[in-house]
Amino acid sequence: MRKTHVNASLYRLIYCSRNVIGRVMPGATVDDELRTILAVARRRNKSDGITGALLFTASGFAQVLEGPRETVEVTFERITADPRHAGVTVLSFTPTERRSFPDWSMAFTAQAAKGKPDPLEHLLADATFAGPRATTGSDVLRLLEKVVQREDAWIAA
Amino acid sequence: MREPWAMRAPDGLGTAFSTPPAKAVAAGRERGEGNRLAQTLLAHVPLAVAVIDAELRLSFWNQQAAILFGAVSGRAAGLPRLADILKGIETLTPVQRDRITAFAASHIASGDRTEPDGSLRVSLGRDRRIVIQIRGIGLQRWMVQFFDGKMALAAGLTEGSRDNGDAWLDALTGLSNRRHFNQILHRLVDDAAADATAALVMIDLDRFKRVNDTLGHPAGDALLCLVAQRMRREIREDDVLVRLGGDEFVILLPRGERAEILAARLVDVLxxxxxxxxxxxxxxxxxxxxxxPEHGPSADDFVRHADLALYDAKSAGGGTVRRFDPAMAEEASARRDLETDLRKALALGEFSLAYQAQLNVKNQTLTGFEALLRWNHPVRGIVPPAVFIPVAEEIGCIVALGEWVLRSACHEAARWPEPLSLAVNVSARQLEDSERLFSVVQAALVASGLPAERLELEVTESSLLAKDTHVVDTLHRLRAAGIRITMDDFGTGYSSLSQLRSFPFSKIKIDRSFIAGLGSDAQSTAVIRAIAAFGAGLGMTTIAEGVETAQQAALVEADGCTDIQGYLISRPIPASEIDALLRQHPAGTETTSIAG
Structure with a gap:
């Protein structure tokens, strides 16, 4: 009972967005921008008590953020302001008993390998044209869990 | 990602370290959050605060300072000079301005050691005084505080009752309020240089009311604060961001070239x-x-035109930006004329009723008439209901109009042979006021002597979409009094068969668009059949309107419709022609013998 109470304000946010780095920053390399995003996010999220995972592919971003409700809300406001992505769609925002990514201040998975199908593509199309469905949030969560387990976290230099 | 030092002062008028010195940049980067917090705090203190350098140029000022100085428009490039900024305080004499700049200069020259408490008192007019203090804050920067008695009053800091009307800031969001907006707008318009190009961006949130309705006002207020925060991020230092009230915002851009880009960006981020x-x-x-000045030249016109452009964007369904176009003003003025005429029309007796017969296809007997409103304006001629009904709905005169229709039509129907019924349209606005509608219906029935069982009220699907169950309660109450309720125009808008179960309707009226499509598209047939089958299952009459040919009548009958209405039977006719029509068609229903 006590534990439930302590975690009462723990929330999990899952969103996806389109990658527009190439469009808004013609000079920037995607790799450099990602390093910056991660370096800033890691430092900030660690002090804010936010954990989660970021999935990046050629088409866009999908991110899970876990932490105290208000902190997640404030972090999300900051994220929406970032010009490097567009079409931010919240797939789910719900209270949760436990963190799915307790050990990562921000895990990163670069699934942009050539030849591989882009796991975000159908998701972004769904979110854009059909509106978020109840299943897309858990899809992203499962996808990220799988990828994070399989690949080494990509550490920003 | 925005560098911390580039954070704008949260008000939008103040600029924040627009050209940061190298050391400040480094410090700002290290303390990004602290810097932001400090900015937010500075926006809320009831003090005008500005930061100057050794050459008496301002590198930062908060919103209160911006209010004190007024709109800082058309200034030269680079950091503004204190001497120039002070010119914005209207009541300050040139001598007083010199005293203030000399005070600042000597304080800086003295190495932060000036007389008693380092403050200067300047009187602004009869009963207003500002106290100016200056102190070094390091990095060759000095903070100048202007303690303004009027501002303190607005913030409730001084003795006496708090006068909210005197406040310049919106209490919820910390943005400028309407009063401040009016002041700087007028100043901008009055002092505009010949080559000035200012712009107004009027912003109105879409679907905000639903947030208040479903999540409550505290959530609505929290949302407005987030909205203000997102907009602040997008504006530039010279822009003035104002909350006019509710979910209405406006941005005044002293340099307006990028107004439409900003507007599109705001629509996007929101x-x-x-x-x-x-x-x-x-x-x-x-x-x-x-x-x-293109859409001015007066401040009132400027605002009105931005408003009209916003109205146009809203009418287009929202989520979009519209630039003012003179055609909008013409449209608005034509609409205003129509409104004026409409308000007078009832009193001038310009309305009349026409009645259109309804026929039971099985018995080939008339079941009743629908009362249809006609407006014959002496100059405009016949104004179609599709033109004036939406306007009447919007300006609210639909309620009085609907009551007139009820009384007049009941009076007319009372003389018809039994069991002919009368169908009257009821608007969403009438349904909102349950008490009033109920008493008006009762009064119309009593006055005319028409039995309640012979009155049908037609309601549209959209009026049932109202958020609460209130409307359905009203319908149940009318139904309990014996009045029948018809679902009108079914199949248009947000049709849903399940909606038909939300209330025991007596009749479903299938929209004329499906009847027009009969024979040419298979979908119409499918829809008519589905509705007719559904109606039969629930024991409801299904009436097809807009039936013009014998072929359509045969088709709708084959599809299961029980009743029809349309030019095939009769056009809408004046009351005086009803007797003649009844001589051609017998009146009756399935269960009652032919009367008359």
């Missing part, structure tokens, strides 16, 4: 989801843009 108190909230925004 359409991103918000997280409010544990909920995901999706709203949107509409924007109207007007330019000065």
């Amino acid at each position: 359409s991103s989801p918000f997280l409010v108190e544990g909920q995901v909230v999706n709203i949107g925004a509409s924007a109207g843009v007007a330019y000065f």
Whole structure:
């Protein structure tokens, strides 16, 4: 009972967005921008008590953020302001008993390998044209869990 | 990602370290959050605060300072000079301005050691005084504080009752309020240089009311604060961001070239989801843009034109930006004329009723008439209901009009042979006021002597979409009094068969568009059949309107419709022609013998 109470304000946010780095920053390399995003996010999220995972592919971003409700809300406001992505769609925002990514201040998975199908593509199309469905949030969560387990976290230099 | 030192002062008028010194940049980077917090705090202290350098140029000022100085428009490039900024305080004499700049210069020259408490008192007019203090804050910067008695009063810091009307800031969001907006707008218009190009961006949130209705006002207020925060991020230092009230905002751009780009960007950022108190909230925004002096030249015209552009964006369904176009003003003025005429029409007796017969296809007997409103204006001629009914709905005169229709039509129907019924349209606005509608219906029945069983009220699907169950309660009450309720125009808008189960309707009226499509598209047939089958299952009459040919009549009958209405039977006719029509068609229903 006590534990439930302590975690009462723990929330999990899952969103996806389109990658527009190439469009808004013609000079920037995607790799450099990602390093910056991660370096800033890691430092900030660690002090804010936010954990989660970021999935990046050629088409866009999908991110899970876990932490105290208000902190997640404030972090999300900051994220929406970032010009490097567009079409931010919240797939789910719900209270949760436990963190799915307790050990990562921000895990990163670069699934942009050539030849591989882009796991975000159908998701972004769904979110854009059909509106978020109840299943897309858990899809992203499962996808990220799988990828994070399989690949080494990509550490920003 | 925005560098911390580039954070704008949260008000929008103040600039924040627009050209940061190298050391300040480094410090700002290290303390990004602290810097932001300090900015927010500075926006809320009831003190005008400015930061100057050794050459008496301002590198930062907060919103209160901006209010004190007034709009800082058309200034030269680079940091503004204190001497120039002070010219914005209207009541300050040139001598007083010199005293202030000399005071600042000597304080800086003295190495932060000036007389008693380092403050200067300057009187502004009869009963207003500002106290100016200056102190070094390091990095060759000095903070100048202007303690303004009027501002302190607005913030409730001084003795006496708090006068909210005197406040310049919106209490919820900390943005400028309407009063401040009016002041700087007029100043801008009055002092505008010949080559000035200012712009107004009017912003109105889409679907905001639903947030208040469903999540409550505290969530609505929290959302407005987030909205203000997102807009602040997008504006430039010279822009003035104002909350006019409710979910209405306006941005005044002293240099208006990029107004439409800004407007599009704001619509975009406000359409991103918000997280409010544990909920995901999706709203949107509409924007109207007007330019000065092109769409002025008076301040009132400037605002009115931006408003008209916003109205146009809203009418287009929201989520879009519209630039003012003179055609909008013409349209608005034509509409205003129509409104004026409409308000007078009832008193001048310009309305009349026409009645259109309804026929039971099986018995080939008339079941009743629908009363249809006609407006014959002496100059405009016959104005179609599709033109004036929406306007009447919007300006509210539909309620009085609907009551007149009820009384007149009941009076007419009372003389018809039994069991002919009367169908009267009831608007969404009438349904909103349950008490009034109920008593008006009762009074009309009593006065005319028409039995309640012979009155049918037609309601549209859209009026049932209202958020609460209130409307359905009203319908149940009328039904309990014996009055029958018809679902009108079914198949248009947000049709849903399940909606038919939300209330025991007596009759479903299938929209004329399906009847027009009969024979040419298979979908119409399918829809008519589905509705007719559904109606039969629930024991409801299904009537097809707009039936013009014998072929259509045969088809709708084959599809299961029980009743028809349309030119095939009769056009809408004046009351005086009803007797003649009844001589051609017998009246009756399935269960009652032919009367008359």
